Amino acid sequence: MNQEIDPSTLKITDMRFADIDGAPKRCTLIKLYTNQGLVGYGEVRDASSRTYAAMLKSRILGENPCNVDRIFRRIKQFGGHSRQAGGVCGIEVALWDLAGKAWGVPVWQLLGGKFRDRVRIYCDTDSAGGGRDMGRALADRMKQGYTFLKMDLGIELLMEQEGCLSAPLGFLEKMREYKKTVFATPHGSIDPRAMRGEAYDLFNTAHGFTGIHLTEKGLDYLEQYMADVRKVTGYEIPIAIDHLGHIPVEDCVRLAKRLEKYNLAWMEDPVPWQWHDQYKRLAAATTVPLGTGEDIYLKENFRPLLESGALAVVHPDVLTAGGILETHKIGDMAEEYGVQMAIHMAESPVACLAAVHVAAATRNFMALEVHSVDVPWWPDLIAPRLEIKDGYIAVPDAPGLGIEALNEKLIEEKLHPDFPAAWAATGEWDKEWANDRQWS
Structure with a gap:
């Protein structure tokens, strides 16, 4: 485990995006930021919309990313088949990346170990x-x-x-x-x-x-x-x-x-x-x-x-x-x-x-x-x-x-021209709210 990280007090503080072109289609990369400097990487499904992830930002801010299943069960109602699931899944991947980094183990170990090298x-x-x-x-x-x-x-x-x-x-x-x-x-x-x-x-x-x-x-x-x-x-x-x-x-x-x-x-x-x-x-x-x-x-x-x-x-x-x-x-x-x-x-x-x-x-x-x-x-x-x-x-x-860093220079070169700059602020999604309960 990273001795400088306290997994019990880890909190999500921000979520930002970079849309790259030609890998092989348009792909939206995700960064989840935390209060202890850890950054988790995720991705929205190819040729999907970053909105599917952005709309969930207010629902995960302040949460401990190590509680992957708890957060997933909160947001999974906003996913759907094919590309409509892209936001939920991209966030879930970034949560696992953060959990593994916080506890110092690869994701496959958190899943119970590996069958192959x-x-x-x-x-x-x-x-x-x-x-x-x-x-x-x-x-x-x-x-x-x-x-x-x-x-x-x-x-x-x-x-x-x-x-x-x-x-x-x-x-x-x-x-x-x-x-x-x-x-x-x-x-x-x-x-x-x-x-x-x-x-x-x-x-x-x-x-x-x-x-x-x-x-x-x-x-x-x-x-x-x-x-x-x-x-x-x-x-x-x-x-x-x-x-x-x-x-x-x-x-x-x-x-x-x-x-x-x-x-x-x-x-x-x-x-x-x-x-x-x-x-x-x-x-x-x-x-x-x-x-x-x-x-x-x-x-x-x-x-x-x-x-x-x-x-x-x-x-x-x-x-x-x-x-x-x-x-x-x-x-x-x-x-x-x-x-x-x-x-x-x-x-x-x-x-x-x-x-x-x-x-x-x-x-x-x-x-x-x-x-x-x-x-x-x-x-x-x-x-x-x-x-x-x-x-x-x-x-x-x-x-x-297992990702130490993203190649930021290459991401800048491959940015999709129809989308904002890489990792631009997404504060407009910080307070999006709805009564998400599905029962009375």
């Missing part, structure tokens, strides 16, 4: 062109030492292929228009006006309601793409697939049957996670393992899927699931149902290390996603530098998350 990484891989091009991109990952891979395989590959998709006329054109407007803007900036209108509604229509179907030609194309990938990588290394697209469960069944022979690690998020019965239907129709979870908030919302028996892999994101402790509990619960845990992670090294501690302390863990292996400056955002060696991250033994 290093954490296996899988890197989601993008590639333009055909299946052989993707196979070469994945083979390059293998040369870098990665032992587990993931790639996209879905309707995005078919958008420009004639006769591969069936949809109401004009629908696909509007989807393309929306993607060009929103995702191709500089620095990932989004005009709020783009979040309204028919194109936005169409792009955000749930899978079963889009009217998009794969044709036999489309199925042939995707199967051949996967076959070409395996011709390059071989069959020994696990490959998971993601981003099938918003197609109904019947089309997922047809595609999964075509892909069974290619030894997939899992098919990720084929339908919305809330549709438990559709997961059961899909699992009963194919031998391809199914995984989901990156958009699910709190362990109780994982239970129905686990009880259904449809999942082979549970795939939470620490910055959506509820933070470090909640993700650890989800892993333990999944183990009871014979389900392995992988961890979704598309954020900065702060969130990455939070996931590393969970992975180290969870027995049924398999692999952790890193979405930034092609971002050269990403490992340098923290000190010591986050090293990935032979496809693994070593589990830190330093207190808290």
Whole structure:
């Protein structure tokens, strides 16, 4: 324990933010300040809003950050699924960092100890062109030492292929228009006006309601793409697939049957996670393992899927699931149902290390996603530098998350242009108040 710190009198005094761009998306870093000079680091989920965290500042000021679960139970009502959980989870991560620093132990020790000294990484891989091009991109990952891979395989590959998709006329054109407007803007900036209108509604229509179907030609194309990938990588290394697209469960069944022979690690998020019965239907129709979870908030919302028996892999994101402790509990619960845990992670090294501690302390863990292996400056955002060696991250033994400092110069260089300066004052949130009791 740090002899200059008294954990019993530690108090939160401030919370501030820095929004960085391109890691790989916009990420909001958090600093929690205390009355004894300790600073805890957290992060809001990628492409979320700092407001989800800022609105909670008045509810945690003056609290002892070592009482992690107590504070989490106070603020968790303000979280929601996917990015709406970002504020609660980012604060929870920073609390664990402070608690570990105050008591002088790594977070994994506070979770009960570790099962492994290093954490296996899988890197989601993008590639333009055909299946052989993707196979070469994945083979390059293998040369870098990665032992587990993931790639996209879905309707995005078919958008420009004639006769591969069936949809109401004009629908696909509007989807393309929306993607060009929103995702191709500089620095990932989004005009709020783009979040309204028919194109936005169409792009955000749930899978079963889009009217998009794969044709036999489309199925042939995707199967051949996967076959070409395996011709390059071989069959020994696990490959998971993601981003099938918003197609109904019947089309997922047809595609999964075509892909069974290619030894997939899992098919990720084929339908919305809330549709438990559709997961059961899909699992009963194919031998391809199914995984989901990156958009699910709190362990109780994982239970129905686990009880259904449809999942082979549970795939939470620490910055959506509820933070470090909640993700650890989800892993333990999944183990009871014979389900392995992988961890979704598309954020900065702060969130990455939070996931590393969970992975180290969870027995049924398999692999952790890193979405930034092609971002050269990403490992340098923290000190010591986050090293990935032979496809693994070593589990830190330093207190808290294991971050001694943030690279403030690099953060200044990568600041998102649409947001305030790094660590600007947030006094406007100090006295935000509401009667938060949920019963009379």
